[in-house]
Amino acid sequence: MLAKILPAVLAWGLVSATPANADxxxxxxxxxxxxxxxAAATTGTTGGSAATRDQVYTVDTRSELVxxxxxxxxxxxxxxxxxxxxxxxxxxxxxCEQYADPGYSLxxxxxxxxxxTWGKVRPSGPIEEARARSQANQxxxxxxxxxxxxxxxxxxxDATFRGLTLxxxxxxxxxxxNLRFEDAYDCFPQWDPTDGSTGNWNSEYDNLVLxxxxxxxxDRCEFSDGGNTSRAVHFGRPYEVHDxxxxxxxxxxxxxxSYNNFHDHDKSLLIGNTDRxxxxxGKLRVTLHHNLFExxxxxxxxxxxxxxxxxxxxxxxxxxxxxxxxxxIGFESKxxxxxxxxxxxxxxxxxxxxxxxxxxxxxxxxxxxxxxPVDVVAAHNAAFDPDLGTDVGxxxxxxxxxxATAKVPREVLAKxxxxxxxxxx
Numbered sequence: 482m483l484a485k486i487l488p489a490v491l492a493w494g495l496v497s498a499t500p501a502n503a504d505x506x507x508x509x510x511x512x513x514x515x516x517x518x519x520a521a522a523t524t525g526t527t528g529g530s531a532a533t534r535d536q537v538y539t540v541d542t543r544s545e546l547v548x549x550x551x552x553x554x555x556x557x558x559x560x561x562x563x564x565x566x567x568x569x570x571x572x573x574x575x576x577c578e579q580y581a582d583p584g585y586s587l588x589x590x591x592x593x594x595x596x597x598t599w600g601k602v603r604p605s606g607p608i609e610e611a612r613a614r615s616q617a618n619q620x621x622x623x624x625x626x627x628x629x630x631x632x633x634x635x636x637x638x639d640a641t642f643r644g645l646t647l648x649x650x651x652x653x654x655x656x657x658x659n660l661r662f663e664d665a666y667d668c669f670p671q672w673d674p675t676d677g678s679t680g681n682w683n684s685e686y687d688n689l690v691l692x693x694x695x696x697x698x699x700d701r702c703e704f705s706d707g708g709n710t711s712r713a714v715h716f717g718r719p720y721e722v723h724d725x726x727x728x729x730x731x732x733x734x735x736x737x738x739s740y741n742n743f744h745d746h747d748k749s750l751l752i753g754n755t756d757r758x759x760x761x762x763g764k765l766r767v768t769l770h771h772n773l774f775e776x777x778x779x780x781x782x783x784x785x786x787x788x789x790x791x792x793x794x795x796x797x798x799x800x801x802x803x804x805x806x807x808x809x810i811g812f813e814s815k816x817x818x819x820x821x822x823x824x825x826x827x828x829x830x831x832x833x834x835x836x837x838x839x840x841x842x843x844x845x846x847x848x849x850x851x852x853x854p855v856d857v858v859a860a861h862n863a864a865f866d867p868d869l870g871t872d873v874g875x876x877x878x879x880x881x882x883x884x885a886t887a888k889v890p891r892e893v894l895a896k897x898x899x900x901x902x903x904x905x906x
Contacts, residue, residue, distance in 0.1 A: 508658055508659055509632050510632075518880075519736055519766040519879060520698045522879060526696040528631060528656030531630070543566065543572055546625060550625065551628075556631050565643050565644055566644040575622060581615045581669075585612050600674070604671065612671065613669075616671075620686075623665065625647055625648065626650060627647060629654050630655075632657075632658070636659075638899055641660070641661040647662070648690045650693055651693040653696050663705050665686040666684075667722050670722060680716060681718050684723060689727045690728045691727075691736060692731045692733060693760070697737075702741045702742075706746055726743055728750075728751045729752045729765060729787075730752075732760035732764050734764040736768070742772070746778070747778035748778060748780045749777045749782075752785065752789055753786050753812075765784070765787025769789070769794060770792050771893050774807065776799060778804060778805050779809065783809025784810065784815075786815075787814065787815065788873075788877075789815065789817065791821065792819045792883060793893075794893070795822050799825075800826050801829045804833065805836065807834050809838045812839040815875055816873065817877055819846050819883070823850040824890065831860040832863065832865065834848070835857050835869070843861075845858055845871075
């Protein structure tokens with residue numbers, strides 16, 4: 482079984498593409514099923530399914546996308562081809578040089594804040610202020626906001642948001658399906674010498690941000706750096722131009738993430754971005770099922786506070802050197818994991834599947850690693866301190882179907898990601 486499964490999992494590009502019976506327009510009319518994870522709770526998630534014919538928009542440029550999203554009322558937005566986030570109002574590409582404030586340049590920034598002379602103090606002063614203005618210039622272009630009662634669906638297998646941060650902030654009832662999100666890059670990362678023992682470069686912009694959003698369903702999408710993997714090194718640390726792939730933060734709640742493909746990134750999926758309970762206590766309820774997490778460094782997901790159900794997902798972890806952990810057990814997190822499959826290289830230890838981040842417990846049952854049962858909590862506790870308990874204080878009920886773990890690779894590889902439109906299951 483292992484000999485057949487592992488090569489297929491680690492060679493995702495060899496999996497068959499669009500099914501013959503794809504119907505992407507129908508995909509935009511579908512609602513979330515009545516028991517399909519946390520987004521099905523209370524009022525459920527219907528997105529723009531109630532839109533009339535004149536409330537259906539087909540877009541293929543940034544300006545058309547922004548205009549459609551600003552229309553009031555329920556709406557279905559069909560995306561065709563690639564939409565570039567770094568573009569002006571006339572859809573002309575914009576470069577990092579165009580965003581840069583006159584007072585900023587990277588060489589000047591590196592000279593000013595060299596740790597050998599600046600020390601372990603966060604940057605301040607005119608050049609840092611110019612960097613922040615430059616970053617704000619780019620943010621004004623790449624952030625695109627989604628309103629309530631909206632469905633955004635990709636037409637075909639090439640609908641792509643590139644260099645764009647789609648943001649659902651303080652809104653309810655959003656569906657996002659069959660879209661490729663890639664390369665939300667930051668032209669102006671900030672140096673933080675206090676981040677870790679050696680300092681780090683930190684960037685803004687995730688591909689998708691749910692901030693104070695409720696009832697959101699993200700289905701059959703793909704998230705990655707889009708092949709932008711080149712990294713300069715400054716001050717001995719990688720000059721990181723990417724942040725996360727998807728953030729669920731600031732009191733977001735009732736979210737289902739299903740049949741997505743997250744791949745080739747470091748810190749991928751964050752649920753809760755602060756240990757402060759002000760906005761997040763009792764919220765951040767998220768379901769993740771039948772997703773492919775492939776060649777990721779960490780955060781698949783990292784959780785604070787939320788009751789998070791992680792089931793029937795496939796984790797492809799080729800090498801230990803590029804892998805830190807999958808499940809981050811953060812402050813007051815209540816992560817309930819069941820029937821997940823890990824396909825790993827020989828040097829990847831099950832003790833690293835989960836990592837302690839101030840949390841106290843992880844429920845993890847039915848896990849297979851290369852076809853063999855693994856007790857993730859026991860493996861973690863044997864290798865690391867402090868120990869994790871197994872009682873997270875809740876049991877999921879919104880589950881339409883729980884697959885046997887051995888069936889997960891075939892199910893996920895056949896159905897997760899862009900271009901799998903129109904099939905019912």
